[in-house]
Amino acid sequence: MTERPTIADIARRAGVSPGAVSFALNGRPGVSEQTRARVVEVAREMRYRPHRAARALGGARAGIVGMVLARDPRTLGSEHFYTQLLYGMQDVLAARSTAVQMQFVRDTAAELALYRDWASEYRVDGLVLVDPLVGDPRVAVVGELRIPAVTLGPDRDDGLPGVWADDGAAMTTIVDHLTGLGHRHIAHVAGPPVYRHTARRAAVVRGLDGGESVPTDFSDAQGAAATRALLSRPGPPSAIIFDSDLMAAAGLGVALEMGVRVPRDLSIVSFDDSVLTRVVHPGLTSLSRDTYALGAQVAECLLAVMADPGARPGVRAATPELVVRGSTARVAHPA
Template sequence: MTNDTRPTIADVARRAGVSKGLVSFALNGRPGVSADTRERILTVAADMGWSPSLRARSLSVGRAFACGLVIGRSPDVIAADPFFPSFIAGVEDEFSVSGQVLVLAAATPGRHEEETYRGLAADRRVDGVILSDLRADDPRIELVSGLGIAAVTLGVPDIDSPFTSVSVDDGAGIRLAVDHVADLGHTDIAHVAGPFAMLHGRHRAAAFEDAARARGIRARTVETDFSAADGARATTALLDAEVPPTAIVYSNDNMAVAGLGTAQRRGLSVPRDLSITGFDDTELGRHLFPALTSVSTDARGWGAAAARALLQAIAGAVPEALALADPELCVRDSTAPPTRS
C-alpha cells in the first residue's frame, strides 16, 4: 500500500495475517469467522483507515448509488432562489444516511436538458432522478421512462406517468393569501405569477383568479420567470397602471422582496400604501422591514420526502401519489387594511 492510495481488503488481510475472503466475511458481518478473528480484523481495518469502496459496492450490486436532480432554469435564477438550497438540504438529509450521492445539474429546457438526462442514464451513472418544475405535457416523463431509470415527480403531471409523485397543493397557499388580503378589506389585488409553462406557476395563477372571483374582487395577473428582476419589472408595471392594486400576491418570496424594494424606492409605504405577500416563507423574508407575510411550504421537508420516495422507487416500490401537508400562511407586517378604496 502506498501513501497516496486508500487501503484495500487485500492490505487489511496482509496486516491481519488472514485471507481476503475472511476479511470480506468479517467486514460484512457474515458468519464463519470466530469472534477473536473478527475483532482483530475490524481493529486492523480501523487502524488502517479502511472504508468500503463505493465503486466496488456499485459493481457488486449493479447500482450507481447516485441520484440526479436536473433543474431546467437559468443558473442565475437557481442561484438567487432560496427554495432550491432548502430543498436540496432536505434531499441530503436522507441521502447522507443512505450512502447515496446527489448529482446536480442545471440545463436549458429542450435539447440540452434531454442530453443531460441521457448522459446521467448512460452507463448507469445514476439510479434515479427527481423531476422538478413539471410542465404541460411534460416530455421528460416519456424520456426518463424510456431510459429505464427510477424517478419521482415534484407535483402531479397532467399526463399519464409511471412514477411516484410528491406534491404540495400550490393552490391552497395562494387561496390563503387572497382570503387574507380580502379579509383586510382589499378589493383590487394583483398576482405576480411564475411562468405559465410550469404547472405550479399555472396552478397558482388559476387559484388566484378563482379565489378573487369567489370574493368578488378585482384581480389581475402578470407572468414572470420567477426571478427577482422579473418580479421587480412586474411590480413596476402594476404600480404604473392608471389604478394600481392595493395588494400584490407574489408566487415566491424572491419576487416579493424585489417588489417590496421597488415600492419603497417609489416612496410608497408597505403596508400602508401597498400590502405584499410572498410564497415559500424564506428566512430572509422574516428579517425584512417590514417582515414578509408569506405562504410556508417546508421546502426542506419536501426534499426529504422526495428523496425517500426515490429510494423506495429504486428498491422497486409500487408508484403512488404522495400529498404533503397543505401550506400555511404566516402573517407578518407586510399586510394591512388598505388606506384607499
C-alpha cells in the same frame, strides 16, 4: 493517454486473483481482511475507478440520485427552497449510502439530454423531477430510459409517483387573507407559465374580479420590472402576490422607491418563507412550510420506487400555512 487500470492489473500487482480483487473492492466475503486491505491500497495507488456499465451489469449501485434544475442559477438568488430540500433529502439518503447530485442546465432539452447521458453511463440509481411542466416531456423519456423516478409538484397528473402539494389551495389561502382585508384588485407576479404550479396559482388569481397574473423568469430584475409596470398604471393593484421571496423583496424595493407605502398603499405577499421575508422592512407576509421535511418525504418516496420499480407511492405534503407579517393590511380606500 494512459490507459485506465483494470481489475486484472490490480490482481497482478497485488499477487491475487481477479476474483479476489472483485470481492475485496465490492466489500463481499471470501477474502481475508489483510488481502482486502492490500487490494484497496493497490487500487488507490493505481487510481483505479470502476467502470460504471460493468458495475451495473454486475448489479452494483451507483450510490447517487440525480436532480436537475432547468433554470438560470442566478434566478434562484437568495432563495433557500432547494437548499433545504437537498438537506432533507440527503439526511434520508445518507443512511442508505446514497448521495444527491444536483445539476443546472439551460433548458428542458438539455435536461433530457443529461438524463440520457446518465442512463447510458449508469451514473444514477434514481431521479427527482422538479418543476413539473404543462405537457411534461420528461415523463415519457424517464419511462423510456427505465430509471426509477419521482416528481415533486402540485398534483399527481403526470403519471409518475411522487410528493405533491395543493398549490391551488395554498394560493386560495393568500387570496382569502387579502380579500378579507378588503382588497379587490389583486395582481400576481408569477413564474414562467410553462410550470404547472405557476398555472395553478395563476388560475386562482385570474378567477377573481380584478385579478391578473404577470409571468416572469423568477429573477429579481423581472420581478422588479413587473412591479414597476403594475404600480405605474392609473389604477394600480392594492395587493401583489409574488411567486418567490426574491421577487417580493425586489418588488418591495420598487414600491418604496416609487413612494408607494407598504402596507398602507400596497399589500405584498410572497409564496415562500426564506430569511428574506424577515430581514426586509416591513417583514413579508408569506406562505411557510417545512421544506426540510418535504425533502425527506421526496427521498423516502424515491427509495421506495428504487426498491420496487413497479411501486406508485403518492405522498400529499402539507399545504403551506400563511405567516402574517407587516407587509399586509386592510385596504385604505376600498373600491
